[in-house]
Amino acid sequence: MDIQTNEEHELMANWGNRRDPLLSIVCLTYNHADFIRETLEGFLRQKTDFPFEVIVHDDASTDNTAAIIREYAARYPSVIKPIYQRENQYRLGVPFSTRLFAQASGRYIAYCEGDDYWTDPRKLQLQVDFLEKHRDYVMTYHDAFMFNSLGVVRTPHLTGKYRKDATALQLQKARPVSTLTVCFRNLLKELPAELHGVEVLDICWWSLLGAHGKGKFIEEIKPAAYRVHEGGIFSMRSSKQRIQMTTHAYYNLARYYQRIGNQSLYEYFMVQVFAHVLASISPVSKIQALGQVFQNISINLLRRLTPGV
Known part of the structure; x- marks a missing residue:
């Protein structure tokens, strides 16, 4: 003792x-x-x-x-x-x-x-x-x-x-x-x-x-x-490194909430991941990324509106 x-x-x-x-x-x-x-x-x-x-x-x-x-x-x-x-x-x-x-x-x-x-x-x-x-x-x-x-x-x-x-x-x-x-x-x-x-x-x-x-x-x-x-x-850490570390945490939280069936929190953290990824890239890459996302959304929307095409 x-x-x-x-x-x-x-x-x-x-x-x-x-x-x-x-x-x-x-x-x-x-x-x-x-x-x-x-x-x-x-x-x-x-x-x-x-x-x-x-x-x-x-x-x-x-x-x-x-x-x-x-x-x-x-x-x-x-x-x-x-x-x-x-x-x-x-x-x-x-x-x-x-x-x-x-x-x-x-x-x-x-x-x-x-x-x-x-x-x-x-x-x-x-x-x-x-x-x-x-x-x-x-x-x-x-x-x-x-x-x-x-x-x-x-x-x-x-x-x-x-x-x-x-x-x-x-x-x-x-x-x-x-x-x-x-x-x-x-x-x-x-x-x-x-x-x-x-x-x-x-x-x-x-x-x-x-x-x-x-x-x-x-x-x-x-x-x-x-x-x-x-x-x-x-x-x-540099600002970019801190963003990357936080983004990694958000992504893994999204995976956790997806597994336990909490769709709302899964979607919330995925939005945070997307926002942090955008914050960590150059303005030109940011515009290109947003353009690609918009293009993908447009294609998927068009497929839904025109079934069988």
Whole structure:
């Protein structure tokens, strides 16, 4: 049995006699030695009246990330539960983030990668309190600000119509949500086969969760910090690459909804695929593509109107 440290005792002071986690924080990290301390401190500053655990997955980092995680795991042995990979799972195409959800003990999951961090110590308490009282909601989220190594800040992360609650259908349509801010019910134990190999998994999570309820935007939680840096898997990709990654996710969501017989969502995501493909090609190619589509539609319409011809 782990011996409780003074730091851990202070963290657990408001948990009473309960030790089974009500919430699991899932953190994926890779070569985040310059950032992971700030991430873990953001977790450990959380003031809650319920127990939580921190599952930190190090994907075979080649820097000092694993050593820093070991340091924190020694200080908080009952709370921080590290997983160290010997071979990089991302390069193998393993969707390890979703697999971690299945290993999480909590009724709820909060997600934050090892290069981002939370700023509000009330975050988890406010989100769990809401979900405990509102069974028709499957997830909560709040705002974040973006910043880079030069200290340049762009805020807020969510603007306009996205700074609001989301209906279940909007979630199913993969409505944008600031991923490092989410807290959701632990319902995603595995991915449908169609989504294996998808890189932009978070929009797939929201779509799958939408089958179980609505999303709540909690404005009073202070914005979390989304770091843009050279090692970022998504943020530092070119605009064209990001469009391609998102298009791939939409196409596979379309395949999933086609298989389960949801024609409306299948058609919605196929339209998104078409729109993203158009956005990623040159203006001349775009005109040619639209012309070809119009020609195909005209031919099919003519065949319907002139049977036997």
